[in-house]
Amino acid sequence: MPEGSSDLRWAKPLRIGGLELPNRLVLAPMSSLSTLPARLIAQAAGAGLVVTEALSANALLRGAERRHLRQGISHGEHRLAVQLFGAEPGVLAEACRLLADQGTHWIDLNLGCPVPKFIRKGAGSALMQHPARVGSIVAAMRESFPGVLSVKMRSGWDAHSRNAPEIARIAAETGAELITIHGRTRTQQYRGRADREMIRQVVEAVPQLPVLANGDVTQPCDVVAMAKETGAAGVMIGRGAIGNPWIFEGALSLAAGEGFCTPTAAMRLASLERHAELIASAARNDRERVRELRRYASAYSKGLSGGRRFRVRAMKIEDADRLVALTRSFLAETGAEAA
Ligand SMILES: Cc1cc2nc3c(=O)[nH]c(=O)nc-3n(C[C@H](O)[C@H](O)[C@H](O)COP(=O)(O)O)c2cc1C
Known part of the structure; x- marks a missing residue:
C-alpha cells in the first residue's frame, strides 16, 4: 500500500524535507496564471503548496527570471515550489544552486510542458522520450540542491509511449522526493479526459514517494474522487482554481465532513x-x-x-x-x- 492508506490523506499534513505542508492540495504551475497574486490567494484559500510557472534554467542563469523569485521570496511564500525547465543537466544543476542561494526551499522539474518552445529545446515533455537523460538531470539537480526536489510529468509522449511509471521510478531512484502526474500524453495536449488508471500506475510504481494526481479537477468533490480512484497522496489543481480559489477550502470542508457553498x-x-x-x-x-x-x-x-x-x-x-x-x-x- 503506498504511503498511508486513507482516501483522505490529501487533507492531512505532509512532512517533506524540512517542510511541513498543512495538506496535499497544490496549485498547479500555469504560465501567466500562477503568478504571485494568484498564488497568495490560493494559499489563503487553503492550498498546501503553490508552484510557480515554469522558469527557464538558462534564462535564470542569465538573470532574466530573477525578478519572479525576488517577488515570491519577499512576500514570504514559504510553501512555494519554483518550477524549472531545461534540457541540460549542468545548466539545471547550476540554476538549482542559484535558487538555493536565494532561499528557495523547493524545486520542481518540468517534464510535461507540450508547447513547441519547450520541445524544440528538448525540454518539457520532450524529455519523456529520453529516460536516461531524465535520470542524469534529476541526479545533477539532486547533487546541487539541498531542498525538496520534485518532478512533474505527463503520461508519456504519445499513445504508443505511455511510460510515466518508468520515468517516475527513474526520478525516484535519482533523488526526486515527490512526483506529480498529469494524466495526458504530450500529443493529447489538453484534449480528452485525464487518465486516472495511468495515474494509479504511477502511484504503484513509486510506493515510497507521495504522488500528486492532476487533471480535470474542477470541483471540491472531484478532489475526493481523484484521490480515491488513483490512490494518490495529494491532488494538484490548475484551471479549476482560476477564479475559483474556494475549491481548496471546499475540498477541505468535505474532508472534514462539512458542506461547502458555491461561491456567490x-x-x-x-x-x-x-x-x-x-x-x-x-x-x-x-x-x-x-x-x-x-x-x-x-x-x-x-x-x-x-x-x-x-x-x-x-x-x-x-x-x-x-x-x-x-x-x-x-x-x-x-x-x-x-x-
Ligand atoms: C495556461 C496554462 C499554462 C500552463 N503552464 C504550465 C507550466 O508552466 N508548467 C507545468 O508544469 N504545467 C503547466 N500547465 C499544465 C498544468 O499545470 C496542469 O498540469 C494542467 O492544466 C492539467 O491540470 P488541470 O486540469 O487541473 O488544469 C499549464 C496549463 C495551462 C492551462
Missing part, C-alpha cells in the same frame, strides 16, 4: 478586490497590470448570469482602474440580483 457573487467580489490589490503591487507596469486583471476579472465572472457580455466589454478596456471598477460593478449588481 459577493464572495467573488471580495476576492477580486484583494486580487486586484495584489496585482497592482506586483505588476511592473500598467500593461502587465491590465493583462493580468483581464485574465482574472474574466475568471471571476465565469458561470454568472451576464458574464459573457461582461467579458466582451472587459477585454476591450485598456485602463486598469476602469477595469477594476467595471468588474466591481458587474459583481456587485449580480450579487444584488441574486440576493
Whole structure:
C-alpha cells in the first residue's frame, strides 16, 4: 500500500524535507496564471503548496527570471515550489544552486510542458522520450540542491509511449522526493479526459514517494474522487482554481465532513478586490497590470448570469482602474440580483 492508506490523506499534513505542508492540495504551475497574486490567494484559500510557472534554467542563469523569485521570496511564500525547465543537466544543476542561494526551499522539474518552445529545446515533455537523460538531470539537480526536489510529468509522449511509471521510478531512484502526474500524453495536449488508471500506475510504481494526481479537477468533490480512484497522496489543481480559489477550502470542508457553498457573487467580489490589490503591487507596469486583471476579472465572472457580455466589454478596456471598477460593478449588481 503506498504511503498511508486513507482516501483522505490529501487533507492531512505532509512532512517533506524540512517542510511541513498543512495538506496535499497544490496549485498547479500555469504560465501567466500562477503568478504571485494568484498564488497568495490560493494559499489563503487553503492550498498546501503553490508552484510557480515554469522558469527557464538558462534564462535564470542569465538573470532574466530573477525578478519572479525576488517577488515570491519577499512576500514570504514559504510553501512555494519554483518550477524549472531545461534540457541540460549542468545548466539545471547550476540554476538549482542559484535558487538555493536565494532561499528557495523547493524545486520542481518540468517534464510535461507540450508547447513547441519547450520541445524544440528538448525540454518539457520532450524529455519523456529520453529516460536516461531524465535520470542524469534529476541526479545533477539532486547533487546541487539541498531542498525538496520534485518532478512533474505527463503520461508519456504519445499513445504508443505511455511510460510515466518508468520515468517516475527513474526520478525516484535519482533523488526526486515527490512526483506529480498529469494524466495526458504530450500529443493529447489538453484534449480528452485525464487518465486516472495511468495515474494509479504511477502511484504503484513509486510506493515510497507521495504522488500528486492532476487533471480535470474542477470541483471540491472531484478532489475526493481523484484521490480515491488513483490512490494518490495529494491532488494538484490548475484551471479549476482560476477564479475559483474556494475549491481548496471546499475540498477541505468535505474532508472534514462539512458542506461547502458555491461561491456567490459577493464572495467573488471580495476576492477580486484583494486580487486586484495584489496585482497592482506586483505588476511592473500598467500593461502587465491590465493583462493580468483581464485574465482574472474574466475568471471571476465565469458561470454568472451576464458574464459573457461582461467579458466582451472587459477585454476591450485598456485602463486598469476602469477595469477594476467595471468588474466591481458587474459583481456587485449580480450579487444584488441574486440576493
Ligand atoms: C495556461 C496554462 C499554462 C500552463 N503552464 C504550465 C507550466 O508552466 N508548467 C507545468 O508544469 N504545467 C503547466 N500547465 C499544465 C498544468 O499545470 C496542469 O498540469 C494542467 O492544466 C492539467 O491540470 P488541470 O486540469 O487541473 O488544469 C499549464 C496549463 C495551462 C492551462
